[in-house]
Amino acid sequence: MSLKQAKWIWYPGEFEIYHHLLLSFRRQEFGCDYPCAWHVSRPEASARFFKAFAARQGGVFTVVTHGQGMVRLGGRLHRVNEPIAIEAGDYEIAVELFDLNAFPSFFIDSDVLITDESWSAEAYDAVRVPAAGSPAFCSPADDPAVFPFCYRDLTPVSIEPIEGGALYDFGRETFGPVRVTRPAGAAIRLIYGESREEALDAEHAILRETLTDRDPSDRPARAFRYLAVLGERANDVTVEAREEYLPIEDKASFSADEPLLNNVWALCARTFHLNTREFFLDGVKRDRWVWSGDAYQSFMIARYLYNDPSVTERTIIALLGKPPYKRHINTINDYSAYLIIGLWEHIEATGRLNFLRTVWPNVKALYAFILNRLDERGYAVRREGDWIFVDWGELDKTDPVCFEQIVLWQAHRAMAALAERMGEADEYTAKADALKENILSDFWDEEKGAFVDSFTSGRRFVTRQTNIFAVLYGLVGGEQKQSVIENALLNPALPPITTPYFKLYELLALCEIGAIDAAQDFIAAYWGGMLQEGATSVWEAYDPQQTGAEHFAMYGSPYGKSLCHAWGSGPILLLCRYVAGVSLTRGGFRVAPNPGHYRSFDATVPVGNGEVSVKYENGVFTVHTTAPGGVFFDGKTETALEVGKNYRFRSKFVELTLE
Amino acid sequence: MSLKQAKWIWYPGEFEIYHHLLLSFRRQEFGCDYPCAWHVSRPEASARFFKAFAARQGGVFTVVTHGQGMVRLGGRLHRVNEPIAIEAGDYEIAVELFDLNAFPSFFIDSDVLITDESWSAEAYDAVRVPAAGSPAFCSPADDPAVFPFCYRDLTPVSIEPIEGGALYDFGRETFGPVRVTRPAGAAIRLIYGESREEALDAEHAILRETLTDRDPSDRPARAFRYLAVLGERANDVTVEAREEYLPIEDKASFSADEPLLNNVWALCARTFHLNTREFFLDGVKRDRWVWSGDAYQSFMIARYLYNDPSVTERTIIALLGKPPYKRHINTINDYSAYLIIGLWEHIEATGRLNFLRTVWPNVKALYAFILNRLDERGYAVRREGDWIFVDWGELDKTDPVCFEQIVLWQAHRAMAALAERMGEADEYTAKADALKENILSDFWDEEKGAFVDSFTSGRRFVTRQTNIFAVLYGLVGGEQKQSVIENALLNPALPPITTPYFKLYELLALCEIGAIDAAQDFIAAYWGGMLQEGATSVWEAYDPQQTGAEHFAMYGSPYGKSLCHAWGSGPILLLCRYVAGVSLTRGGFRVAPNPGHYRSFDATVPVGNGEVSVKYENGVFTVHTTAPGGVFFDGKTETALEVGKNYRFRSKFVELTLE
DSSP states (O other): OOOOOOOOEESTTHHHHHHHHHHHTOOEETTEEOOOSSOOOOOOSEEEEEEEEEESSOEEEEOBOSSEEEEEETTEEEETTSEEEEOSEEEEEEEEEEOSSSOOEEBOBSSSOBOSTTSEEEOSSSOOEEOEEOTTOOSTTOOTTSOOOEEEEEOOSEEEEETTEEEEEEEEEEEEEEEEEOOTTOOEEEEEESSHHHHTOTTTOSSEEEEOTTSOSEEEEEEEEEEEEESTTGGGOEEEEEEEEOOOOOOOEEEESSTTHHHHHHHHHHHHHHTBSSSBOSBTTTTOSOOHHHHHHHHHHHHHHTOOHHHHHHHHHHHHOOSOOOSOGGGBHHHHHHHHHHHHHHHHHHOOHHHHHHHHHHHHHHHHHHHHTBOTTSOBOOOTTOBOOSOSSOOOOOSSOHHHHHHHHHHHHHHHHHHHHTTOOOOSHHHHHHHHHHHHHHTEETTTTEEOSOSSSSOOOOOHHHHHHHHHTTSOOHHHHHHHIIIIITOTTSOOOOOHHHHHHHHHHHHHTTOHHHHHHHIIIIIHHHHHTTOSSOOSOOOTTOOGGGGGOBTTBTTOSOSSBGGGGHHHHHIIIIISOEEEETTEEEEOOOOTTOSEEEEEEEETTEEEEEEEETTEEEEEESSSSEEEEOSSOEEEEOTTOEEEEEOHHHHHHHO | OOOOOOOOEESTTHHHHHHHHHHHTOOEETTEEOOOSSOOOOOOSEEEEEEEEEESSOEEEEOBOSSEEEEEETTEEEETTSEEEEOSEEEEEEEEEEOSSSOOEEBOBSSSOBOSTTSEEEOSSSOOEEOEEOTTOOSTTOOTTSOOOEEEEEOOSEEEEETTEEEEEEEEEEEEEEEEEOOTTOOEEEEEESSHHHHTOTTTOSSEEEEOTTSOSEEEEEEEEEEEEESTTGGGOEEEEEEEEOOOOOOOEEEESSTTHHHHHHHHHHHHHHTBSSSBOSBTTTTOSOOHHHHHHHHHHHHHHTOOHHHHHHHHHHHHOOSOOOSOGGGBHHHHHHHHHHHHHHHHHHOOHHHHHHHHHHHHHHHHHHHHTBOTTSOBOOOTTOBOOSOSSOOOOOSSOHHHHHHHHHHHHHHHHHHHHTTOOOOSHHHHHHHHHHHHHHTEETTTTEEOSOSSSSOOOOOHHHHHHHHHTTSOOHHHHHHHIIIIITOTTSOOOOOHHHHHHHHHHHHHTTOHHHHHHHIIIIIHHHHHTTOSSOOSOOOTTOOGGGGGOBTTBTTOSOSSBGGGGHHHHHIIIIISOEEEETTEEEEOOOOTTOSEEEEEEEETTEEEEEEEETTEEEEEESSSSEEEEOSSOEEEEOTTOEEEEEOHHHHHHHO
């Protein structure tokens, strides 16, 4: 008798909701527990699970759970965690569980019955859905309430005596638990530092704690490169650090003849891995939260670096949380829109309709929440509790704000596409079209040849941010797009983008309009600059004008800046998407490379279940794919790419240069 | 400096939601943990609390909490559970808390700042509301996650050797924890019995457990009168039992010349107290859940017996839970309606608008859920997951069911009245009126002179249940009401009401139409009958035809019947409301007594902040009130009752008899 692999199962989404709950309340600053700044959903206390099965012979099974509950079988109640004997026959079993600490989950592995996704689950709402499970939990001793991280020992590159103790340097940014073995009665202070300066500044370091005998030796996983151990008996303390990580493999690679570029790629990949955890984090020291704007960028990066949907999908579930929606995602209007748009892009790239089916009710509830707050012209405006964010840079945020309407327009279109995938009627495209018409009539400034942030303030303020998204999302085409490019994107008179968060959107837009060189220059200056400052992961922000510890200050605190921020990993996306030129399409991919000013590069990009290799040297692209559905586009014509064949294409860009 | 009493505070409703969560998952049967059969809401993980205050002088305070979080004050973060020193000045403080086990709550008691309801609370939804607190939690060591029950030692009236151990008899039904002190290595079985038979039947008793060394000596609070202790070393076991109870005083009393009636009152009061806990329970052995239908009756009874809004309001909060509503309250359509109607009756009787304000958003969400499931004619019909309950008796439940429309009509009217109290527009009365018109045109059967259960089945089935509610809620008046009374309520050809749950509604309706004697007869036969069977609390059901242990069987199980069920306390309501004749009105009360066939009675009934005493003897009522706003009604004229004055009224009923 051959049964499939037994795995722990639960109500779909609850695993993610629970671990997001834990994560959201793990932030610490200055020795305080720092609660998440928005509402965080909890798993339901109870769920029940059903399966009809036939036992060809008698047998015994046990419903293993860390929660409580009972089993209904054969007209009787049975206990969990105790053997249940059955005879051969047809059965309908119901497992009714509750867990007031974590979320209901259980495991059966026997000759007569196992747990897997063939069970149905119900959250006492009269709707049965397929149960969810994970191969990470496949033995009775497993516990889905414990996230399955991997660990590796870390060796300090130096241990330096300092006043009052010792300073450990682990050589590069890391994240993990530290075991502090110490003599009884010794009060020890631990100061974590992403920088040496931070670890040596016990007064201002973000992560720090004083340990007494009551505190366990094993300290919670935190971000650090340096660790200062202080106290009268600090010399009697043993510190053992481990890195906590997910074993996700890189599927993309990129190298070029550009100085430092290979190191930039490695820096970005390292940074991205450190922030790839239960979910995509903003940063590992701070906030250690899941922000939809940051996550949206991470989805794009992950699609190239990992081509693994798991973290993206966990992040979408966590960000969605559960209705009723009373505020926007992360309290930010734009972030609700990004979440829907990000889901759309994820589904377009992966075709994972089962996942879409799981989140669709909540997506529709979020969308209904958005609609419910629009004004009479269908514009997103600031309602009680709203944060119209866009970017930290200066924008005219007088309602209605153009940027919000552009992302709303894209969210309408995303809903239309997702509804089509779900086989539902399109109630969305008409809304998108009407909104577009209003945007074009209200926000387009003919004289400025671009969109203004607000048409009600009278300021006629033109910002890059707004116009970048008009191009990125394709709100305008033809002459109007050209006008936006000239009068906004490439207009040196406009205030520059100063945040790395929005810089990625700007670089995407520049690449989108073919200005690859500008992106390449920026990568060299910005990421190359950080490397030269000794960064071992990408910082939350970088200003080449600053020196020394100035780099570490932010938000009014000397070490307030995160030195490992996911949004800094954007070059991975830029290089794969625009230099190697690989984009995913429904059912396949497209290769339209542009070397910019690189004289050679060698890229591997995951596509479908395989990968495409794009090499460039001496004006010639060499392309090879292991996945079907690809086409090469040289700017004029498309060539279908057969699996396993080597293709050579002369670069139109080089030809143009050589002519 | 005189400050008010400091008390623990929390986000309003979370205390009730949390304790309802715990309660809902404490049911056990046959050694299994028996999860609640419907969705149970959880408290939110986090909340924040705000207060602006002026410190006239410097001082120190501590934010005491069993959860985690931080304090924002003076532009800095501060730790909880550590002293915070401030100088004289004006402050705005924010306390941001999370609690993944219970619910966020905290306590400050200092010269400069205390916690009380003057703080505002926010559940991260951008809406600040007054914080909630309770004088039951007013010291730093208190914990709102522990419900403040009282305990008293219980002494067994006998300890009898039985085969394999000993049988403890505590003399009457009780509920509480048992401490089982036993030698190491002794496996002991505890069999709880509401009856002697149950405690002696280890195979079929509902509550039972086997204790090993790992189990603590203190066993969770459970219902029992008898306790069998079994095992090889049972004789070395010490059993100490305590009763767990709430110290709520009876404010009503009733005695009469009727044999057994005083014992019936005591039996009912005892039963009601045992079921008055965190919330009004159905029964203490089983289900130990909060059912809206049962609670609705308990609200009415409690209004007379306790005149204390606390348990009623906790119960309403618990039953409402939190949106989104995906099924009806307890999964039952009628029970959603009862909850809204019960709230209306509570507000009418108490005028407690602050409480109404707290629950109003959820009430509106529940009402919207109800509306959302109506059919095109505004009828409540069975949707996925619905349970059209009404009663266990035989009804024609072909959609739409008349009974459901009558309670829906009353719910519309309740919403109208509540909205008026909230100063909101009336979107409800028109719905009530339209529904009434439909009911009268579709369900009224002219030939039968009564309402039929269904007009679509063609069966033209007339039941007491439906017509009782048409009278109770005043759907019909005049000749139509007379017709209902004759052709349904008093029609011996119709199937009788067989459940004690619905019997109370029938008795209320009989009293309402003046048939006090019938209610008195039933009390004597039914409750008197149980007393003669040795009941120490009122049973879930009673059939005089049964003998011995037959009485204890229900739901296919020999001891499935609850022997302590709240709905059995109805005589308290009947005697106060119809014999003493006291009803609460907006701003006062009304006394319209009817002795029925009692020759004398002596009643005290709480009204407002006082009580009214109604005595009857020799055809004369003597009335005295300590609360204002009362009137006496003799069937023809009303007489205002002044506080402190003695009134004597000759009974019209006696006069009629004497004439």
